[in-house]
Amino acid sequence: MSDRPSSPTPLETLQQLIDVVARLRDPQEGCPWDRAQTPQTLIPYVIEEAYEVVDALRHGDKDAIADELGDLLLQVVLQAQIAKDQGQFDIAVIAQKITEKLIRRHPHVFSDFEAQTIDEVHQNWEQIKDTENPTEAQLSHKLKRYARSLPPLMAGMKISRKAAKAGFEWKTIDGVWDKFDEELAEFKHALDYESKENQQAELGDLLFTVINLARWAGLDPAEALQGTNERFIQRLMVMEEAANRPLSEYSLDELEAFWQQAKLKIASSVSAQEKTGKR
Structure with missing residues (x-):
């Protein structure tokens, strides 16, 4: 028999991370910086770590990917610990909620519902989401959520796709190019004659039209x-x-x-x- 110690299980290593974060947040023996953090003060770090994960994935460096995913996981565990300290919820609740959601939204895997293609899976996923929260099923509520929670370029593409699917669409790409020329002229006019606020608005309209052109061409503007x-x-x-x-x-x-x-x-x-x- 080998006397080498066995490698820790994923659950054991996750529990070790949870224990380390709890120690960092300890009111008496913890780290002053970690103790001072709130869910709101950590928002920039959540965004930064998510983007660093994306950068590592783009470059395909497995060591960097593992490292950056760890930094992002830390943000999840830290948010969970703060919530636990405030008597709200803990990481078990987070894990339970996402597990239940995955099972609920994959009936083709966990029950007898049949979905053979990716499109069928996606369509059923959206229908289940709509039944979970009927208010969110309204197009305006969906688009508002994208505008509030996603980076502007990504939100613009999501909004463009959803609006097109609902019927807000040009018949051909020529219509999008006509809209681009119109918005470009309006932006130029605003720069020459209108207020900074109107200039900003016209720039936004022009950028949104460029996003629509990208969608028609099958390109990702971000x-x-x-x-x-x-x-x-x-x-x-x-x-x-x-x-x-x-x-x-x-x-x-x-x-x-x-x-x-x-x-x-x-x-x-x-x-x-x-x-x-x-x-």
């Missing part, structure tokens, strides 16, 4: 913008490596030349990597 952000930073890094003084000391023409060189260098590097990968 992913598109994320890619642009990363490419911009990558090109800037190449520019800074090539420069012999701060970029602010170069003229606009010199910066443009650096920018074009950076684009070519990155494109060449990507092309070389693709050729190497094919061999």
Whole structure:
């Protein structure tokens, strides 16, 4: 028989995390920072950790994914501990609620309901959600929830899809392009003649139309913008490596030349990597 200690079970490691967080929140022996936190003060950390999980998933680094998921799990356990300290609920209630919800919304798995395709599963899921809370079944309530709880680009796409499904849709993409031209003209007019508040409103209308164009093209605007952000930073890094003084000391023409060189260098590097990968 092996005398090596057995690895802890998932439940044992989760309980260890729960115990550590409880110790951090202990009124006498805990950490001052952890004791001072409230559900509201932790909101920025919940958002930050969720985005860091997404970034790790995009890059496919298994160690980073496990690490970032741990940070996100900490936020769940910490929120649960604060709620327990306030006599509201604990992590067992959280786990029980999501377990019951999963069973209730998967009757094709846990009962005799039949759903053969992903579309059938999704449709049944939405119907069950509507019966759980009839008020939330109203389109306006659904869209309000998206606008309140999701990042703006993601919310815009969700709202666009749901509205289109309810009949708020153009017959062809040409109609969306006409709307884009209309909103662009209104935005330009607002910039020249209207208040900052109206300018902001017209910019929002223009962006929402771009989101609709993305939906028609089967594209994800949030992913598109994320890619642009990363490419911009990558090109800037190449520019800074090539420069012999701060970029602010170069003229606009010199910066443009650096920018074009950076684009070519990155494109060449990507092309070389693709050729190497094919061999």
